[in-house]
Amino acid sequence: MNYFPDEVIEHIFDFISSHKDRNSISLVSKSWHKIERCSRKRVFIGNCYAINPERLIERFPSLRSLTLKGKPHFADFNLVPHEWGGFVHPWIVALAKARVGLQELRLKRMVVSDESLELLSRSFASFKSLVLVSCEGFTTDGLASVAANCRHLRELDLQENEIEDHRGQWLNCFPESSTALTSLNFSCLKGETNLAALERLVARSPNLESLKVNRAVPLDALTRLMSCAPQLVDLGVGSYENEPDQESFMKLMAAIKKCTELRSLSGFSEVAPLCLSAFYPICQNLTSLNLSYAAEIQGNHLIRFIQFCKRLQRLWILDSIGDKGLEVGASTCKELQELRVFPSDLHDEEDNDTAVTEIGLVAISAGCPKLHSILYFCKQMTNAALITVAKNCPNFIRFRLCILEPNKPDHTTSQSLDEGFGAIVQACKGLRRLSVSGLLTDKVFLYIGMYAEQLEMLSIAFAGDTDKGMLYVLNGCKKMRKLEIRDSPFGNAALLADVDKYRTMRSLWMSSCEVTLGGCKRLARNAPWLNVEIINENENNDLMERNEEDEREKVDRLYLYRTVVGARKDAPPCVTIL
């Protein structure tokens, strides 16, 4: 390979797109490192504080597509203070200054401002795609600038963001000349939508494949939208709590029938059963269905719908579907690969006998041979069920089980669920992501350390007995990248046992555990290449000024991550970087 001219090598590298592979290539030799970095178009940064924008640009001058992730995963559950960080602005400023030809930006759990969006829209002439997931800090004004200024915008995908809706005319800001849209998702906007502007935009976007509207788009508007975009592949609908009248229903059904390319359906924050039935004609084509926001719809309607979905590969649903519904799914959806069952009753207030149990999980595992990813919220579980699931589905890549009540044992034997999860990790040799719950001792972690060789991400809550538990995991799981632990009795001994382990991991989160300030300080001293962040929302934030006694004080929240650029400068007062 060394005798090939650079251009040939670069051409060969063009075929290699996976980040892991490209990272490996760059380690082969100096010349390969140079060719690789100069030709690299897509970069993924899993932790925005692991590196800074200047170094990124220096290494990858031809950057076209950037993915950035900010806050740690537990920020999703309000465990990270609002002002923690993850600002995208410095990145956009640096990219703009260096005149990088940015075309795509994907952000997850970052803070985005209208100012950032405005700067983005003005700085990158070929900008094509903006995907924001679980971000916050901006308003529809920022969206207006993107719409107005990004002449070549193809994709605007807003997933589950907190956006202040100024009820403005942002949809009107797409110029008449804008006809390149392929994907538009504004389902998370809470306010009213300018329907006329939306309809005009859809009508002049012949390449639009994915459209996800928000709650405020009524049925007749949806019908019109579908009629002028029968090429849609992916549709997210609004909120339809009232039954449509006969005429509206017929029109809707006619429009739906024309959408022969439709493969993915979502939205339905409320849906009257008759409305749902209008979609029956295209059910058999669906590969992806998300009904997980339709809290009011009863299990039997869901079941009737699922019965038609023979080609379903991905299903997101609420636990109101019940074990019966999952049994129907198991016999109908033989192509199912990914299942997510979310809880409809978040405060355990109702004595809900219709929600899913271990029976549904076993049924789905038995009926769907291609199942590889599952997220399952339920009220009860048994070891026997998990052992059966492991036998039925050895191909799990992601297995996330959340039993709603912490520390809940096997409800038939009152024992811990160590054996059940042990069976899962032993059988599923390709398991990359695992979330455990229920009553668990150190033993489950012994199993995980022993068998989960490919495990990259592990989420632990209210589990384990001693430091040994965490040590089993740190010592055993060679591929561990992200470990997040809450409310478990792991302390300094586990934290400090193998400091170099954290070189191979992206991050570690520990909250309400037994680690102390002294332990964290020692870690920070021994590992200068780590940022060890202590998050403390109490009044007295001057951790450093307290006396020696407080070294024994337990740390409320610890977040550590490897970085090449040292302590960040934008940390708020409640965060201390040791």
Added chain:
Amino acid sequence: MENVGVCDEFVNLKATELRLGLPGTEDGGEEERQKVSCCKSNKRAFPETEKDIESTGKTETASPPKAQIVGWPPVRSYRKNNIQTKKNESEGQGMYVKVSMDGAPYLRKIDLTVYKQYPELMKLLENMFKFSVGKYCEREGYKDSEFVPTYEDKDGDWMLVGDVPWEMFVSSCKRLRIMKGSEAKGLGCGV
């Protein structure tokens, strides 16, 4: 006198109460939002006793809480907010907010979920407090009104009622204040 004695006794009784539970685990306390750290309860000897602990805990706390654990179940806030508001509406729990009026001696409380739009709410307020509010216009607010309805939102800012869509108002309104028109001159002069 006797009442005080009973109170003290009750307090003391609690401390000496013999029940299955590890020292330091709280019960009841519905006034404060509890952050339950189940660290200590992880040190269990036998599953049976653990079960007992749980059931005693349940009977101590009346209805509904079960202590609310921060960030549990692990469901994204976005999803929680979307499902929650619907549940509240359907169960008729209502969203009660305090309403104060400048010059009135005491406050009132109203349930925002009862109304579908602004006009209904305004009519109720006008009836409740015996005033009239005049016409709302986007640019100048409630121009020339003797009284102006305002509300405090989630961020602690005082806003003019009517500026944002109804749903956004209901989900972000913490309380209402009917201001004197003369004081409200600064508000409503659009941004």
